[in-house]
Amino acid sequence: MSPKRIVLRFGTDISVKPIVYRLVKDYDLVVNIVKADVNPQKEGTMVLEVIGDQSEQGLDYLREIGVSVQDLNQEIIRNDDKCVMCGACTAICPTGALYLERNSMEVKFDGDNCVVCQLCVKVCPMRAMEVRL
Amino acid sequence: MSVEKTYAEINAKIKAGKAVVVTAEELIGLVQKKGLSAAAKEVDVVTTGTFAPMCSSGAFLNFGHTKPRMKMQKVWLNGVPAYGGIAAVDAYLGAAELPDDDPLNSNYPGEFRYGGGHVIQDLVARKPVKLKALAYGTDCYPRREFETTITLDEINEAILFNPRNAYQNYNCAVNLTSRTAYTYMGMLKPNLGNAHYSTSGQLSPLLKDPHFKTIGIGTKIFLGGATGYVAWHGTQHFPSIQNLEGQDLGPAGGTLAVIGDLKQMNPRWLVGTSYIGYGATLSVGIGVPIPILNEEIAKYAAATDQELFAPVVDYGEAYPSRTPGNLGYVSYAQLKSGKITVNGKEIPTAPLSSIPRAREIASTLKDWISNGNFQLTEPVKLLPSPADAPAANVLRA
Numbered sequence: 141m142s143p144k145r146i147v148l149r150f151g152t153d154i155s156v157k158p159i160v161y162r163l164v165k166d167y168d169l170v171v172n173i174v175k176a177d178v179n180p181q182k183e184g185t186m187v188l189e190v191i192g193d194q195s196e197q198g199l200d201y202l203r204e205i206g207v208s209v210q211d212l213n214q215e216i217i218r219n220d221d222k223c224v225m226c227g228a229c230t231a232i233c234p235t236g237a238l239y240l241e242r243n244s245m246e247v248k249f250d251g252d253n254c255v256v257c258q259l260c261v262k263v264c265p266m267r268a269m270e271v272r273l
Numbered sequence: 274m275s276v277e278k279t280y281a282e283i284n285a286k287i288k289a290g291k292a293v294v295v296t297a298e299e300l301i302g303l304v305q306k307k308g309l310s311a312a313a314k315e316v317d318v319v320t321t322g323t324f325a326p327m328c329s330s331g332a333f334l335n336f337g338h339t340k341p342r343m344k345m346q347k348v349w350l351n352g353v354p355a356y357g358g359i360a361a362v363d364a365y366l367g368a369a370e371l372p373d374d375d376p377l378n379s380n381y382p383g384e385f386r387y388g389g390g391h392v393i394q395d396l397v398a399r400k401p402v403k404l405k406a407l408a409y410g411t412d413c414y415p416r417r418e419f420e421t422t423i424t425l426d427e428i429n430e431a432i433l434f435n436p437r438n439a440y441q442n443y444n445c446a447v448n449l450t451s452r453t454a455y456t457y458m459g460m461l462k463p464n465l466g467n468a469h470y471s472t473s474g475q476l477s478p479l480l481k482d483p484h485f486k487t488i489g490i491g492t493k494i495f496l497g498g499a500t501g502y503v504a505w506h507g508t509q510h511f512p513s514i515q516n517l518e519g520q521d522l523g524p525a526g527g528t529l530a531v532i533g534d535l536k537q538m539n540p541r542w543l544v545g546t547s548y549i550g551y552g553a554t555l556s557v558g559i560g561v562p563i564p565i566l567n568e569e570i571a572k573y574a575a576a577t578d579q580e581l582f583a584p585v586v587d588y589g590e591a592y593p594s595r596t597p598g599n600l601g602y603v604s605y606a607q608l609k610s611g612k613i614t615v616n617g618k619e620i621p622t623a624p625l626s627s628i629p630r631a632r633e634i635a636s637t638l639k640d641w642i643s644n645g646n647f648q649l650t651e652p653v654k655l656l657p658s659p660a661d662a663p664a665a666n667v668l669r670a
Contacts, residue, residue, distance in 0.1 A: 180619070181466055224556065226325070226556075226627040227625070228459050228624075229623075230621075231462075231621040232459075240611065242610070245629055246629050262549050265546045265548055265556070
């Protein structure tokens with residue numbers, strides 16, 4: 141069985157809960173934490189690889205307690221012809237993958253920090269952020 | 274004795290290729306290095322720039338007459354309605370207009386992927402645009418229906434006329450409620466999750482001429498990548514100097530109505546824009562040259578991000594309900610640092626106004642003037658200043 145790659149996003153209330161422990165203990169899942177981050181606003185993002193017979197039940201548990209769960213089989217790219225470097229995405233991006241370089245005030249995109257939550261795709265006023273399968 | 278220059282003297286220097294032109298940011302550096310008096314003497318023109326969504330924008334179009342003739346009472350461009358209640362085959366396409374079949378916010382928050390601003394960008398990009406028109410038929414204008422494809426170059430006239438652009442200053446928007454707010458200031462996360470602002474600060478045209486000593490009707494400007502003009506004061510032009518317990522916090526409230534030939538403009542500087550949950554609009558590039566006629570004008574033009582302030586306003590509850598007051602003031606230096614503190618909480622900031630594009634506009638305008646291609650115009654009439662104290666009306670039911 142190949143691992144399922146997923147992206148979790150959660151708020152302050154979840155950041156203090158041992159959700160990975162629950163996946164292992166209650167659903168008998170093998171969990172590999174690929175990336176994990178809690179930003180200064182205490183919003184969390186996590187990229188997991190999950191293997192186990194009860195993986196769907198485990199993910200349902202996460203959704204029930206208010207975690208956003210998305211499959212990670214896509215990547216985000218920036219259409220440089222459309223981006224006008226306004227910055228509207230930079231305080232929305234939960235992982236700091238989109239950020240403003242100070243002084244130049246240019247918008248930078250660091251794909252390594254992107255967890256494909258797709259918030260930027262929705263909020264970009266120029267529709268410059270695109271999902272690629 | 275302090276320096277005094279006239280428009281004619283400055284234009285003579287521009288013509289001779291000898292004018293000293295600097296951007297507003299360069300002027301700040303020059304004043305810090307040489308002092309205000311020396312900088313005012315040396316510099317002839319300061320250029321400013323802003324590139325941001327400006328909803329009160331649109332274009333007057335004249336399509337040319339059909340055969341047989343038609344009044345074009347109802348007009349659509351790429352499915353977006355344009356106002357046809359003016360003379361035959363004239364229409365006004367507003368930047369915030371949406372297609373009749375747009376789902377709007379019925380599937381909240383709506384996407385608003387295509388509106389009037391996008392049609393304007395497509396026209397300027399020389400893309401073919403579908404024109405559909407209906408009319409009731411008269412003896413002189415018998416035709417009732419018409420459909421065709423137009424391009425910007427084929428139609429008679431296309432005049433960008435934006436009744437309210439280049440806001441002098443703008444609120445820094447936050448959200449105190451516990452739910453996400455989708456606003457014209459972008460997506461505002463609950464419980465002070467982020468703060469959005471929308472001016473270029475020390476580069477912004479009207480922040481650099483707070484008392485309207487140089488900007489008036491007829492001022493020639495950079496508009497959408499071409500030359501344009503200030504047509505009038507903008508709608509809701511209520512200029513004032515913000516003051517908190519005796520401290521001058523810089524100007525706010527002024528606006529410009531601007532006009533120019535759309536056919537000369539460039540899609541890099543007129544960009545269709547969509548705000549989730551709010552609507553469609555047009556991002557407009559504007560740059561205004563400020564002639565340094567005297568030291569006072571130089572002093573205002575040299576105002577820094579540290580000296581210019583925006584009020585912090587709650588867009589979750591206070592703004593929509595028009596509750597007066599604000600959550601304090603923050604400087605553009607603080608806003609551009611990426612963090613501000615509101616109600617004791619440190620929150621990340623983000624601009625909706627592109628600073629790199631504002632810099633590009635100021636520097637392009639500088640080049641135009643330095644190369645002798647752009648002379649300054651003396652306004653026919655200056656715009657109302659804070660001393661004229663126009664005030665906003667409250668519309669009551």
